[in-house]
Amino acid sequence: MHHTSSAYRWFLRFNYVILTVIALLCLFPIVNILAISFSSSAAVNAGSVTLWPVDFTLSSYRYMLENNQFIHSFGTSLLRVVLGVSVNLLFTILVAYPLSKEAATFRSRTAYAWIFVFTMLFGGGLIPGYLVVKEMGLLDSVWALVLPGAVPIFNVLLMLNFFRGLPKELEEAAWMDGAGHLRTLWSVYLPVSLPSIATVTLFSLVGHWNAWFDGMIYMRSPEHYPLATYLQSILQQVSVQNENVTFEQAALLNEISDRTTQASQIFLSILPILAIYPFLQRYFVHGLVVGSVKG
Template identity: 35%
Template structure:
């Protein structure tokens, strides 16, 4: 009867056996998987030529965007003589003057139109954002009544509209002709913005809202204290969408507002730039030959600058939320 030694056996041998080192086996070189030396084009550091091309392309894009703004601002600050000498938009600075801004601001109608646009934008944005949040929160709750049929109705409005004449008849029957509410209520809710908010609300962890509900919070408290603070980014983006839409809208004012004293700034701008109409009390028709007061194109460009300034002042505060809010609202849920 032979006795087999456990010496040299590994873990599969006797449980108390200790493996004995093998000098021959341990001296063998360990073969390692060769490291990947090739890198994809987007993983490596760009070459100096690539960096130079990127800089040239970005500079070209920036100049393409800024050059029209530069010519508009410079033309608004130029005299009539400089505009006539350049044959239109001024590119090379000449005599700079604020006469165009003084004329349109002293006339009264442009200042009043700017105040009307700012008021409509503020009230409309607040109303539209609040209503959209309420609709989105209700449609994001699985336990809400008839939320799927109502959501289907919202989707239909994105592809089919009533048309201009039925909408005008509805506004007229509601007694909103020549009223500021005619510029707010017909487009107060956008189905697209409601869907963005709904997608974001559905992405919030249900355990958070359920914990609040166990503590006795109702839907109003949950929306105000939990959902809204967690959705600041997407709410800011939706508010920006509504604000830009209200401030740039002119078609509803052209349909429903007959009194030019209630016109928003965009409709006044359209009358100046596209139709060449000088409204009474605007100051645009005042020309002082002795002092070389400006008229025509500089006045039009000055009104365009005034129409752009409010959006440029607001956009930097919302821009940091823009990408985050759109992406989260689009993919969550």
């Protein structure tokens, strides 16, 4: 039986307290935004909303769901995430697999590895990148948000190190059964690489969902903005308009304010990540290197 000292038990308790405090501090802004989104404009303007809604109302969400620009931007972000994560994951695996081989197997591995690392440290700049996207005819399309970052080098390094940690016997057994590289990658490497795949998938998903600067550069019209770019634009201007509205819309505008509508939009924008993360978080328990291979 494993016995722990009194000092070690106190150390664990101290860690639990510190981690709990940090978790609460991280949750406080989210809970505050949620409370503001469900509160009346008078309560928010009075500064009486902290962690619980005051004068509970759904007016901000009603107004937001009637905003066609928000709905269209939300759909653009969903499309970007589906295409971007798929492209990132495909190129990450296809690049990491050959780079994980020994120099005796892949003689040019070191040269290619340095080329990829160089692109991670140095870039061509904003203007050359814009000119490349423009000359390829990608402006004002979702591909302008996907293709420039198709090969995330950081994710490649994570997957590369994971592939290197897998037992060589797995690959040797596949080769003895007549499998080639693609068959070995698909049938041997990928099934035991779920923790690493989940990790790079989550990194790509969060990166594409939260990216806003490229949408502002490559999208000529606000109608094609992804959600993060749209939110960035409304946070810098008044989002509630009072012109050319019907009587019902005018009554609704009296119940909301810029802060309540922005809070509702911000909360709905982070809701997909909050919903997906718990399903991928369990893979982090195993770590990036241990994975599902034991011994």
